[in-house]
Amino acid sequence: MTRTATGYALRAEGISRTFGSGASEVHALVDVSLEVAPGELLVVRGPSGSGKTTLLNVLGGLDRPSSGRVRLDEVRELTAMPPGDVLAARRDEIGYVFQSFGLVPVLSAAENVEVPLRLRRTPPAERAERVARALDLVGLAGHADQRPYELSGGQQQRVGIARALVAEPRVLLADEPTGQLDSGTAAVVMELVRDLVHTRGVAAVVTTHDPDLIARADRVLTLRDGRVAGSA
Numbered sequence: 001m002t003r004t005a006t007g008y009a010l011r012a013e014g015i016s017r018t019f020g021s022g023a024s025e026v027h028a029l030v031d032v033s034l035e036v037a038p039g040e041l042l043v044v045r046g047p048s049g050s051g052k053t054t055l056l057n058v059l060g061g062l063d064r065p066s067s068g069r070v071r072l073d074e075v076r077e078l079t080a081m082p083p084g085d086v087l088a089a090r091r092d093e094i095g096y097v098f099q100s101f102g103l104v105p106v107l108s109a110a111e112n113v114e115v116p117l118r119l120r121r122t123p124p125a126e127r128a129e130r131v132a133r134a135l136d137l138v139g140l141a142g143h144a145d146q147r148p149y150e151l152s153g154g155q156q157q158r159v160g161i162a163r164a165l166v167a168e169p170r171v172l173l174a175d176e177p178t179g180q181l182d183s184g185t186a187a188v189v190m191e192l193v194r195d196l197v198h199t200r201g202v203a204a205v206v207t208t209h210d211p212d213l214i215a216r217a218d219r220v221l222t223l224r225d226g227r228v229a230g231s232a
């Protein structure tokens with residue numbers, strides 16, 4: 001993975017997101033700025049309702065901010081792109097890991113991992129090779145044909161991580177990826193995320209309440225009531 005000339009893989013500049021209006025107005029994010037570099041694991045922590053999910057949605061182009069910008073590099077501003085280009089950027093440059101794994105129950109582990117490659121119309125032979133490599137990377141080479149219900153929670157999340165990384169995105173976004181795992185399994189999954197981020201040069205933004213996960217971050221950003229309350 002090459003470093004961009006600008007040094008960041010994703011940058012948020014003064015992001016605010018307001019839901020509703022009048023008496024029911026909610027300021028979910030207020031003037032949030034951050035930057036994440038290739039090969040860096042940024043953990044966003046904060047109490048429930050502090051804006052973590054809203055921030056990830058905005059960073060990943062699933063939601064548009066009320067004001068502020070998200071940049072992929074000096075030239076490309078995600079928040080200024082037409083919807084078709086946002087979709088393409090999400091497909092080609094951003095991998096997602098979900099708290100509840102988000103696997104398709106009727107598909108095997110390999111078929112789940114293959115989904116982003118099908119969306120990108122990767123040729124079948126290359127798909128098979130990349131899927132095998134991604135499963136190997138997360139330690140599930142022997143589980144390719146198993147369905148999600150035949151796997152433990154930790155294994156399911158490792159499938160989720162393989163799926164997020166199989167298309168070699170520049171950016172990995174994960175919303176409470178260990179939220180449904182016991183603490184031992186969470187630590188294993190987190191260590192895997194950290195290793196992959198560092199070895200593959202992916203820029204990762206991960207939200208969590210989990211102290212174990214926070215301890216493994218390169219940098220921590222704390223949100224409180226939608227504002228950056230601190231970074232370390």
Ligand SMILES: Nc1ncnc2c1ncn2[C@@H]1O[C@H](COP(=O)(O)OP(=O)(O)OP(=O)(O)O)[C@@H](O)[C@H]1O
Pocket residue numbers: 019020026027028046047048049050051052053054055
């Ligand atoms: N679509 C929406 N419409 C109205 N309010 C919303 C919407 N999405 C989020 N909010 C509000 O924005 C605030 C931030 O929510 P968000 O889900 O981003 O917090 P969070 O830190 O991810 O919380 P949790 O840790 O519980 O997932 C909350 O007050 C929430 O109720």
